[in-house]
Amino acid sequence: MRQEKMRHAAAGAAQFRAASDQSLLISFGQHITLDSHQRVLKLLHLLQAEPIEGLRNLHPAYCSLLIKFDPLRLDHDQVQSRLVPYLARLGKTPLPAPQQVEIPVCYGGEFGPNLSEVAAMHGMTPAQAVELHSSPIYIVYFLGFAPGFAYLGGLPEALASPRLETPRAKVPQGSVGIGGNQTGVYPFATPGGWRLIGRTPVAMFRRQQDPMNLLQIGDHVRFRPISKEEFAEFSSR
Amino acid sequence: MSAILVQIPGLFTTVQDLGREGFGPIGVSASGAADPVSLRIGNRLVGNPQGAAGLEMTLVGGAFAFEQAAVIAVTGADFGPSLDGIPVAMWTSIEIHKGQTVTLGPSRSGARAYLCIQGGIDVEPFLGSASTHVLSGLGGFEGRPLRRGDRLELGAADSLFHKGLLSPKVLESLQPRKLIRVTGGPQSDWFPNSSWKTLCESTFRVAEQSNRMGIRLEGPAIPLDPSREMITEGVSLGAIQVPPSGQPIILFVEQQTTGGYPKIANVISADLHSVGQLRPRDAIRFERIEMSEARSLLIHQEELMASKELFQE
Numbered sequence: 001m002r003q004e005k006m007r008h009a010a011a012g013a014a015q016f017r018a019a020s021d022q023s024l025l026i027s028f029g030q031h032i033t034l035d036s037h038q039r040v041l042k043l044l045h046l047l048q049a050e051p052i053e054g055l056r057n058l059h060p061a062y063c064s065l066l067i068k069f070d071p072l073r074l075d076h077d078q079v080q081s082r083l084v085p086y087l088a089r090l091g092k093t094p095l096p097a098p099q100q101v102e103i104p105v106c107y108g109g110e111f112g113p114n115l116s117e118v119a120a121m122h123g124m125t126p127a128q129a130v131e132l133h134s135s136p137i138y139i140v141y142f143l144g145f146a147p148g149f150a151y152l153g154g155l156p157e158a159l160a161s162p163r164l165e166t167p168r169a170k171v172p173q174g175s176v177g178i179g180g181n182q183t184g185v186y187p188f189a190t191p192g193g194w195r196l197i198g199r200t201p202v203a204m205f206r207r208q209q210d211p212m213n214l215l216q217i218g219d220h221v222r223f224r225p226i227s228k229e230e231f232a233e234f235s236s237r
Numbered sequence: 238m239s240a241i242l243v244q245i246p247g248l249f250t251t252v253q254d255l256g257r258e259g260f261g262p263i264g265v266s267a268s269g270a271a272d273p274v275s276l277r278i279g280n281r282l283v284g285n286p287q288g289a290a291g292l293e294m295t296l297v298g299g300a301f302a303f304e305q306a307a308v309i310a311v312t313g314a315d316f317g318p319s320l321d322g323i324p325v326a327m328w329t330s331i332e333i334h335k336g337q338t339v340t341l342g343p344s345r346s347g348a349r350a351y352l353c354i355q356g357g358i359d360v361e362p363f364l365g366s367a368s369t370h371v372l373s374g375l376g377g378f379e380g381r382p383l384r385r386g387d388r389l390e391l392g393a394a395d396s397l398f399h400k401g402l403l404s405p406k407v408l409e410s411l412q413p414r415k416l417i418r419v420t421g422g423p424q425s426d427w428f429p430n431s432s433w434k435t436l437c438e439s440t441f442r443v444a445e446q447s448n449r450m451g452i453r454l455e456g457p458a459i460p461l462d463p464s465r466e467m468i469t470e471g472v473s474l475g476a477i478q479v480p481p482s483g484q485p486i487i488l489f490v491e492q493q494t495t496g497g498y499p500k501i502a503n504v505i506s507a508d509l510h511s512v513g514q515l516r517p518r519d520a521i522r523f524e525r526i527e528m529s530e531a532r533s534l535l536i537h538q539e540e541l542m543a544s545k546e547l548f549q550e
Contacts, residue, residue, distance in 0.1 A: 031468075
């Protein structure tokens, strides 16, 4: 019974596992690396550009892609064999050009109720924490959890902070948080366990726009500190 | 345009169709009816395409006044449906006159009842589907559960249709199960045999906090190897994830698209509609089957749904 879900493939280092009777998980290693992220991104783009008949959905993540298929038309072996030629092309597939996206953030105060505590945890002032958080260029590893929620890579280690012991029942929309070594923006008022350090007035998910999600997988993101006044001005636009 | 007026919304009533597939890359899960089998049958009983939008009621139903004559069907769990106070049958086509009111009460069995109306509920689609995604407030009717006074427009009805009644034999074989069948999940081999023993030999109770995102279960803790470190990955519908507490959660239709807990097992596709009928405090058990058997069961279910014997005239 164990063998049925362990599917080591010959194509590169990709590993296949049956996740359910209608989905197959492809993993590129067991570590979060830029290389595995780029392979996920390339495979996603190839499958979007040249769809395989019978595939229903794709769920990319740090170093894996979950593929949901129509179980009345395909089985795991068939999906896997159709994927092999795609995987063989990854090396020659160019990465799509990333967008450079700047996200204005009003740090601290009512918008970032956990900023002081995050700073104190690491023996720095809130201003230093803001400077550190807004200096790197983050990479969008994938969107998941909720519509438009971008998992960003590149948080300075000095800011990594444990999640709250009791998650908030409702995190305000646009909140910027830190959870473990991850940082990101809550696109909707959802429950959440990350420590909140600020808020952006920019919508991460825009129903009336194409694409609806502000951030795409692979994008480069920088946070720009703004004042409360600028926040208000942005919001009123 | 014809419409229905919400007189009593019920506990948690949303517009649902069969969901939106293909938006995992932007973090949007499929959503859709929690018991798609009941929605599909209800739609066919009123002459709609099987994926038309209907109303999904949860635990306690509502009352809906019809501004025009219509044909309806009530399917799913038995919420004691009535028409102007007179009980009506489920799983059959019912003709409604202008001004009549359809009322559903508290659940007598199962968690969800469906009201399908000829022409379907007409709402602006979001990413190709009428399904309400409650967490993000998108889709359905204003992205939220219905309230008193809401007016829902109906689509154009197809005049060419035959009234029908679901075959009792089919109804019997589609009965929601309390013994849920599962296959292995992507981290099955992370769990020692004792975990599988706990999963398949214990009774679990559905927790109150269960909803369309996930069914939380209470029971003996499922042992977990704490040395394993999980990297967030895509999660499939019906995945049984085991958080550090050992109390499993079944990821359901309005699931998060990715997750960081290991998944010991996955509910088979043919039993997902049974999960949609689980009520808080229900006792359930799990049975592990082979992937090939899961596939055969789904094929059998779909053959049944497509068979000529599905309806009696």
